[in-house]
Amino acid sequence: MGTPEQSTTGGPAVGWAVRVGGLAGACHPGPVVAVTALMAALAVTAGQSAARGVLTAAAVLTGQLSVGWCNDAFDARRDVAAGRRGKPVADGAIGVTEVWVAAYAALALCVPLSLACGLWAGAVHLAGVAAAWAYDLRLKATAWSWAPYAVGFAALPAFVALGLPGQPWPAWWVVTAGALLGIGAHLGDVLPDIRGDLATGVRGWPHRLGPDGARLLLPVPLVIASAVLVLGPAGPPGGRGTAALAVAVVVAVAGAVLGRRWERAAFVAAVAVAVVDVALLLLRGTGIA
Known part of the structure; x- marks a missing residue:
């Protein structure tokens, strides 16, 4: 394992390839791709034009990349101290300065791309990105660590809605569901590393709850988000919505019960409920504004 400033050495081509791979790995590619793809799909279902949808996706992508790289660069020394593997900066695949x-x-790219979607849309999206940076740089280790996730995830559907013709304000239920999904994502992100974080002195909200x-x-919060997505929009929830809510509740309860013997059961159940929530969000996309 290397130091945060170390980069892999070798021939020029090998060194370049390793650094590019390290940079790609340091951005947290899974969440970056998932969030960008979800917002691109929501832009389509909400009714944005093809050009505006591409612009929305580009703004979300650059914002997510900036947050992921900030996170790994800032955490590099703690990752080394905790002995975490699979972190490109901590492993020495790329230097922290490059990240x-x-x-x-x-x-810098995210700012003009966001504002190109409209002044209010851009301001809301940049507020969400700023909240995520605040989490990386300071709030992660405080009892308020949940707040940037709530703000950041609530800002995403609001950004899509405000990018529609006429810049309509998003419906209350989609912003509320986004905030709840963010809180659930925070718990899910922290849980795999919670014991290592506690060993290095991180005391965010989930850490204070304990593993x-x-x-x-x-x-x-994911089940409550399901309820909001099903019951929040005007009109009856319909058979699919009711069935989705029932599935979310049953899966969550099963995860909590099985989690007493199998630690990962609650996490797996939460992922399944999150998938249900994403499907509901996309199905309700035409009514987000």
């Missing part, structure tokens, strides 16, 4: 440069470059408390609480 910081990439983070600021992505942020068991965080695991049991994880499905709760």
